[in-house]
Structure formats: C-alpha cells, structure tokens
Amino acid sequence: MTIELFIPLLYILVLGSYLGFELISKVPPTLHTPLMSASNAISGITIVGALIACNELGYESLSKWLGMIALVLATINVVGGYAISDRMLKMFKKK
C-alpha cells in the first residue's frame, strides 16, 4: 500500500473513532448490554474480508481454507450478535 492510499484510510480511522466515542457516550446505561451485542455484531464486518478471502479457487490453498474458517466464524458473530440484541430489545417495555 502506498502512502497516498494509506492517508485517506487513516482519516477514516480517526474520524470514525471520534464519531464512535460521541455516539456511544450518549447511550443510556439501560441499553448498554444490547448496544454491546449490536456493536459486537458490527465488528463482524470482517465477514467482508472473509468473503474476499474465500474467492480463491483451489482447495489446496491455505488462504482459501483460512477464508472459509473466517467466514463461518464471522457469520456466527454477525448473526448471533444481532439476534441476541433483538431478543433483548424486544423485552424492554414501558409502563
């Protein structure tokens, strides 16, 4: 990767982190657990990387197998995280 490609990505990282701090600081403690499982699911975005890694043709390639393992794990992370968040949020009722 060249410096020209790297710097814009660094901008994304810094501004994204700042946005994350601002957003999360405003979430009330009541919602911290579902928030955490939802953000946990978001960290499963690595699934995109896993899909790209699966794009190798041969089963003799270690890269392909690593990609497929990553895909299963990331899917568990994504699907499980959103599902459990939804399960919890469904229970929150006002009087």
Add this chain to the structure above:
Amino acid sequence: MNLYIELAYLAASILFVAGIKMLNRTKTARKGNFVSALGMFIAILATVTQVRSIVLADILICILLGSAIGLVLAYKVKMTGVPEIVALFNGFGGLASLAVALSDFWLHTRQLHLSPGVITSTSVVLSVFIGGITFTGSVIAFLKLSGGISGRAIMYKGQHLINLLLLIAAIVLSVFVVINTSDPIYIITLSGLALLLGILLVIPIGGADMPVVISLLNSYSGMAACATGFVLNNSVLIVSGALVGASGMVLTQIMCKAMNRSLINVLLGGFGQTGSPVQTGGSEMVVKEVGIEEAAQIFDSVSSLIIVPGYGMAVAQAQHAVRELYELCEKRNINVRFAIHPVAGRMPGHMNVLLAEANIPYDKLVEMELINDDFANTDLVFVIGANDVVNPAAKNNPGSPIFGMPVLNVEQARTVIVSKRGMNPGYAGIENELFGADNCLMLFGDAKQTLTKLVSELKEL
C-alpha cells in the same frame, strides 16, 4: 475499484452509524439494531457480487453453517448467560479477523510471491496480534463466566514478568515479519504467541472484574477488524472497526469508573483475592434480624420504596418474585423504583436486561446518579443480593479497599431491609457496616424463597 460496491459500502457505513444513534433511545433501539443489520446485509451482498460464481457454493455453505450456529446460540442462551455468549461471539470475530489477515498475507507471499509493503505487513501483524488476543482472551472470559473454569483470579510467581517478556518477543517477531515477508515461520509463531498471550492476560482477572474485560475485548475485536481493513484496503472495515473500537473503550471507561479502578489495575488482576482476612476492628458487628411477617408489615406501612437488585438476585433466579413484589406494592399505591448500580450485573447494563425479562417496566429502573439523592426521603430500601455497591465504607472509610467507589446511598433511607443468604462478605472480601446500622434489618435466606414468602404474606395483609 468498483463504484457500485464502494457506494454500497458507504451506505452500509451510514446505516451502522444511524443504527447506533437509534440505539441510544429505548423506543427506537430495536429499529436501530435492525437498521445496523440491514447495513451489514448490504455490505455482504455487495461483496458477494464480486466473487467468482464457482465459489458461491462454498460461501453459501459457510454462511448457512455460521448462521445456524449463531442463531442457536443466541436463542438458547438464558438472559443471565448473555455476558458469556457475547464474549464468545466477540472471540469468534477476533479469530475471523486473524484468519482473514493471515489468508491475505499467505496468498500474497506464498502463492503470488509478492512482497507486501511495510504498511500492509504492519497491518497484518496488528490484525493477527489483536485478533489472536481477542480470541483466546474471550474464550477464557467465556469459561470464567459460564463456570467452565473457576472465576477466581489465577496468579503465579513472575506472572507479569512472563507476560512482559512475551510481549517483547511479539514485538521482535513483528519486526521480523515486516522485514522478511517471504518466510512464513515468523507470522505463524506470532499467531501462536498472540493466542497464548490472550490466555495469560485474562486468567489473572477475577470473575467480578469481567464487565471491564468484556468491554475491553469488545473494543479489541473492533480494532482487529480495523487492522484487517488496512490489510485489504477496505474502508467499510475501517469505519466499522473504529466505531466498535471506540464503543468498547467508552464502556470500559464507564465500568472502571463505576468500580473506582484504573484500567491498569484491573488488567494486572488479582483484585479481592489477597487471601488475608480483613480486620474487623476487634468488635463483632451486631446485626438486627427480621422475620418475613414483620418485614411484610413494614412493606405494608410505607409509601415509598426503592429496590436495589444485585447479582445475587439473578443467581437465586428471584427476578420474577421481585416483579410480583413490585406489582403488589404498586397496587397498594407505594411509589416503587429500582436503583441500578452500573456494575450490578456481569456486563454493562446487564441488570436492566434481567429485570426487563421479568417484565419490569424500564422506566422504573433508575441509574445511580439520578436516584442517589432520593434515598434520604425514602421510607424503605430493599436490597436484594447486593453488597459492595451499598457499602458506606466506600464513602467514609479511607482504609477500605473499595474506598472511593461510587455507591448507592441506601443507608440514608428511613429503613433498609437486606435480603441476603448469610453474612458472607462481597467479592471485595470486606465487611459491610451497613448491615450493623441502626436502621438496617437483615432478612436472611435464599432470595427467591424469601421473596415468594414475603409476597404471599403481603397479599394477606
């Protein structure tokens, strides 16, 4: 670079941000979770369109398998078990990031015989290192929380020195990976080292400190995804990873503050396990016991009540009995509220989920800062299975290990009834002088049984 795919990634990023924003209000939270999931779906779909059609079957199998496992785990777990399952999911995310980075590195160095630049190989190193620690660290946290291994802090001689040496070894190895990308031995050893470090870093941390650990590991999994984004030159990974990394850090800070501990102090571990019995100051504390009937009469006579639930309530599975008590008091026109300490559960916000599951309306759950001034003009406080978070020593005894920790001012209420199994100290291993206070009555016994009896007694009055 494909324009449509990049635009889809941008849309996904916006949906993630909008989703988190909606998660800050209980009314919109469920929709927010859905919006965020929609973003993920768009990102996945956009990526799938660019893979070769021949690998679609492999992808479908992996996704179906992962979805099935994820759904079963998410729907089977009890609400008390949410912290450990979140830790486990988190660990899977970390390992996935490690595997993706390793896969990409392997493809370029071993199959295409290319030499990745310094930036890319440094990103691979970070992704592998953070991802590895996240995975085994989360698995240890999962085992500690689920009782698979003891929740106690595991300490041994030279522990911190060993960890430090391993960390230095990891840094040296990382330099070798970057300098000599063609030899895979370095990156493989580094992966092993990261996995080992994850175990060693979490075993000295006691079960009661797990809210901090889970929050921190949540942050790590975001950082690992972020590093993977730099490996693949993929902006949606970086945005999402940064959001999650920051989110985990905020929650970690909140948890540390709630326990008045520094992050370093938590990470070094061993809290509350020093072994030496705490001096009771010579005189034994005298506590006043109260029977169920008498307690019911007190409940019958008050007009305001604050219930303080602790994790002991959840352990005894007393949530539903608490709900019955709450409904009964409401019917008698008693003003009932719940005071929730930030570390009342096993992860941030856990107690709120446990009470929501028992159908207690969330607007009756009040956080510590908002309710702490109200104890002074409250008739009755009912403490169920909580200990350290109601210990006045945190405010007035500079010698106490928990001095400085924010606590609930329960002792200011006119009467305090404490439902507790016995006189065992809390996790910090210290005595609670609240129990000896003049206005405090102890209601000994299993929380669920005691509450059930209390409810039926109260019904007859």
